[in-house]
Structures are given as C-alpha cells and as structure tokens.
Amino acid sequence: MADEDIEVEGGEGEGKSGKLKIILLIVGVLVLLGAAVGGTVFYMQSTMQAPATEVAGEGAVEAEKVYDDDREKAIYHKLRPEFIVTFDANNRQRYVQMEVTLVTRDPETVALLANHNPLIRNALVLLFAQQDYLELQTPEGKENLKKQARDKVNELLMNEAEKETIEAVLFTNFVMQ
Structure with missing residues (x-):
C-alpha cells in the first residue's frame, strides 16, 4: 500500500515537471521570436536610412534648408x-x-x-x-x-x-x- 502511494505521488511530480518544461520551452521560443523580430526591425530601419545619408552626406541638410526657405510645398x-x-x-x-x-x-x-x-x-x-x-x-x-x-x-x-x-x-x- 505504501508503495502504491509513493508511485502515485511520483507520477504527479513527473507531470508537474513535464508541464514546467513545456512552459519554459514556450517562453524560450517566444523570447527568441521577439529577439528575431526586434533585430529585423532594427536592421531594416538602419539599412533604409543609411543610403540616403551616405549618398547625400551633409548636402542633405543644406538641400532641405534651401527647399524650406525658397519654395513652399506643392x-x-x-x-x-x-x-x-x-x-x-x-x-x-x-x-x-x-x-x-x-x-x-x-x-x-x-x-x-x-x-x-x-x-x-x-x-x-x-x-x-x-x-x-x-x-x-x-x-x-x-x-x-x-x-x-x-x-x-x-x-x-x-x-x-x-x-x-x-x-x-x-x-x-x-x-x-
């Protein structure tokens, strides 16, 4: 009888640790997914802005100032x-x-x-x-x-x-x- 109680208790303990493993696995996947999305957004923003500043350099600010001073928007x-x-x-x-x-x-x-x-x-x-x-x-x-x-x-x-x-x-x- 005592052996049966121990087995039942051990069975419940394995179920709890199995659920804990699944929860930790899901949390880990979500963290990795969030990091991947954040990295992609950061990379896309930096690559979209970089060519404009590289090509125009300091002239971009000057051109913007000239546009604002001389002409109204269409x-x-x-x-x-x-x-x-x-x-x-x-x-x-x-x-x-x-x-x-x-x-x-x-x-x-x-x-x-x-x-x-x-x-x-x-x-x-x-x-x-x-x-x-x-x-x-x-x-x-x-x-x-x-x-x-x-x-x-x-x-x-x-x-x-x-x-x-x-x-x-x-x-x-x-x-x-």
Whole structure:
C-alpha cells in the first residue's frame, strides 16, 4: 500500500515537471521570436536610412534648408469630375477621358480654384474640344495640351484674381477611344 502511494505521488511530480518544461520551452521560443523580430526591425530601419545619408552626406541638410526657405510645398488640386470630350476623327466619333490635376504652391489659389471651378472647367472643355485627336496620341501632343491648359487656367486666374500661380497641369488619367 505504501508503495502504491509513493508511485502515485511520483507520477504527479513527473507531470508537474513535464508541464514546467513545456512552459519554459514556450517562453524560450517566444523570447527568441521577439529577439528575431526586434533585430529585423532594427536592421531594416538602419539599412533604409543609411543610403540616403551616405549618398547625400551633409548636402542633405543644406538641400532641405534651401527647399524650406525658397519654395513652399506643392499643392495638388484635382478637378472633379473627369473631363470627357468627343472628337470627330476621320468621320468617326472618338472620345477622350482625362483626369486633370493642377499644381500650385499658393494655398490661396486652391480657394480660388474651388470658387471658379465652373469657369475653369468650361474653358478647359472648350480647349480640349479644339484639339486634333491624332495629335493627342503623341507624347508631344499631350505635353502641348498640358501647357495650353496651364496657360488658360493662369489667364482665367489673372482676370479674376490677378494671380498666375498654376505651375503645371497633370493628366493623372488619359484614355483615348
């Protein structure tokens, strides 16, 4: 009887030490996993930042100062909805769909653009409709249209608010059909 009690007690002791081993093993794996993740994050941050400082060196700070002193950050104003213009090309009806974004560095211009949106859209629709469909298929034709659109918007802003602050016109989507 006494032998049976000892065996039962020994069996429970082995169960407890087995559970302890499993818990220690799990804790050890979690510590290693945490160290691996931390090391990876540290390595990735140092490799992503190192090339910029190595290439630019001290010039990076100077360039940043020049940028902050001389120029404001660019502001992008998307004209919504997109423009859809029809053309007659070789006796066929053609369509062009364009998403147009205006670039300025003057925050006041954004308010002007919103206020005069119908006037600007009307002028741009008329300008776009005057274009030659075949010419718009070339990169030069698209660049020429961007310059004409920029000049037209600046002309309207000059007439309405005596400002010409649109730096560029961007076609963020340009589909011809």
